[in-house]
Amino acid sequence: MSIENDTADFPTVPDTTGGDGRSDAPILEARHLRKYFPLRGVKLFGSKSVVHAVEDTSLALYPGRALALVGESGSGKTTIARLLARLYEPTSGSILFREKPVQGSFGLKEYRRHVQLVFQDPFSSLNPVHDVRYHLGRPLRIHGHVRKSIQEREQILTLLRRVSLSPAEQFITKFPHQLSGGQRQRVAIARSLATRPNVLLADEPVSMLDVSIRLDVLNLLLRLKDEEHLALLFITHDIASARYFAEDTLVMYAGQSVEGGPSEEVIQQPRHPYTRLLISAAPDPERLGPDGQKAAPLPARGEIPSLIHPPSGCRFHPRCPHAMEICRQRFPGRTDLGGGHWTHCFLYGEGGTGQVG
Ligand SMILES: Nc1ncnc2c1ncn2[C@@H]1O[C@H](COP(=O)(O)OP(=O)(O)OP(=O)(O)O)[C@@H](O)[C@H]1O
Numbered sequence: 543m544s545i546e547n548d549t550a551d552f553p554t555v556p557d558t559t560g561g562d563g564r565s566d567a568p569i570l571e572a573r574h575l576r577k578y579f580p581l582r583g584v585k586l587f588g589s590k591s592v593v594h595a596v597e598d599t600s601l602a603l604y605p606g607r608a609l610a611l612v613g614e615s616g617s618g619k620t621t622i623a624r625l626l627a628r629l630y631e632p633t634s635g636s637i638l639f640r641e642k643p644v645q646g647s648f649g650l651k652e653y654r655r656h657v658q659l660v661f662q663d664p665f666s667s668l669n670p671v672h673d674v675r676y677h678l679g680r681p682l683r684i685h686g687h688v689r690k691s692i693q694e695r696e697q698i699l700t701l702l703r704r705v706s707l708s709p710a711e712q713f714i715t716k717f718p719h720q721l722s723g724g725q726r727q728r729v730a731i732a733r734s735l736a737t738r739p740n741v742l743l744a745d746e747p748v749s750m751l752d753v754s755i756r757l758d759v760l761n762l763l764l765r766l767k768d769e770e771h772l773a774l775l776f777i778t779h780d781i782a783s784a785r786y787f788a789e790d791t792l793v794m795y796a797g798q799s800v801e802g803g804p805s806e807e808v809i810q811q812p813r814h815p816y817t818r819l820l821i822s823a824a825p826d827p828e829r830l831g832p833d834g835q836k837a838a839p840l841p842a843r844g845e846i847p848s849l850i851h852p853p854s855g856c857r858f859h860p861r862c863p864h865a866m867e868i869c870r871q872r873f874p875g876r877t878d879l880g881g882g883h884w885t886h887c888f889l890y891g892e893g894g895t896g897q898v899g
């Protein structure tokens with residue numbers, strides 16, 4: 543099926559915001575997503591090897607809200623973004639857009655108009671042989687937002703102004719090599735906006751930029767989220783930044799979702815030992831220990847495991863100072879901690895003690 547001709551009608555989002563920017567209905571939802579990558583040609587003991595990249599992960603994105611997806615390298619963050627962008631088919635589980643399941647290639651062009659991915663690397667995401675006009679004009683034309691070239695130029699200039707590239711008339715003729723890293727990422731964001739999306743999936747959008755301009759680009763994404771009521775998935779290694787840039791946080795470890803809820807709760811009152819380790823490794827000057835002093839980093843133990851033969855049960859058990867026998871046997875169910883905060887850890891249910899030193 544041709545992607546270009548493949549359209550489907552998605553129902554419009556019911557207005558459940560009550561005017562305060564919050565919505566009861568997620569615009570995009572993942573339910574029990576699992577993704578295994580078969581490794582071509584690699585066989586161990588006669589069976590094909592697979593990378594167990596994402597296990598049973600659920601999340602929801604709401605208009606005008608950001609969800610930070612946090613975890614170390616290899617925890618499955620990009621795989622989740624690519625599943626949500628429908629660049630990968632899930633091994634199991636489902637994705638719902640405006641409460642309607644999506645699957646296969648049906649409705650893909652229309653879906654991609656609504657759900658846009660911003661890549662980590664602004665250097666490889668723009669084609670070096672094309673200028674800014676081409677990069678922004680193409681999605682406008684493909685999605686039928688312009689018919690005449692005068693309209694196209696006006697809309698490109700508007701897009702450039704929305705991402706604070708001014709004077710826009712000068713940027714429209716520039717080629718990628720004539721732009722700084724931050725300017726390229728702004729062009730990439732403008733390109734995502736050209737389709738008039740409802741959802742932005744931003745995969746470490748500032749990690750390859752100079753430290754001095756990261757905050758500006760993050761603030762741009764936040765402004766767009768608020769002004770245009772975008773649902774934002776904000777992928778980051780840096781859990782401390784999640785508190786400032788996302789209303790909600792989901793912590794992943796080695797493909798398993800381990801803790802989630804309102805960012806303030808997750809970051810100020812982390813429960814899962816892995817979240818605690820992450821936070822202690824990225825100290826936030828405003829976060830204090832129980833004695834009111836700056837919290838000391840926890841000692842880091844062990845390595846991130848292989849996902850071809852991941853540890854059994856809770857994959858964090860080889861590194862966890864609180865691991866019990868049951869942790870090796872199975873993955874704990876979800877424990878709700880109140881106020882939308884939850885975790886998967888035997889310390890908080892299923893026979894655990896609830897005590898963490
Ligand atoms: N196409 C693929 N084929 C095989 N394995 C893959 C593929 N894509 C990702 N993986 C593996 O899946 C796991 C999760 O990778 P992913 O890129 O989602 O992690 P990540 O959290 O985004 O890491 P990083 O922070 O380094 O970007 C890793 O073990 C990775 O090697």
Ligand code: SF4
Nearest residue numbers: 856859862869887888
């Ligand atoms: S389930 Fe067990 S191993 Fe996993 S984080 Fe909790 S205590 Fe540690």
Ligand SMILES: [Mg+2]
Nearest residue numbers: 619620621745
């Ligand atoms: Mg990644």
